[in-house]
Amino acid sequence: MVGIVDAVTGTGAAKAQAATAAANAQAAATNAQLERDRLAAESTRQVMTYALIGVGVLIAGFVAYKAVA
Secondary structure, eight states: OHHHHHHHHOOHHHHHHHHHHHHHHHHHHHHHHHHHHHHHHHHHHHHHHHHHHHHHHHHHHHHHHHHHO
């Protein structure tokens, strides 16, 4: 009877392998989400940096214009 149950439900080793595979898949999904979040934060940081540079150049141009005019 035990052999029939193991044949239908899978052996203990197969169940352990399946559990390990599921844990690895979950870890990979978590790592992918973290990497996506990191890249999104990096992209936002770059946009903000270039925006601040642009505003600085605009202000410097206005100050130079006022100094000459």
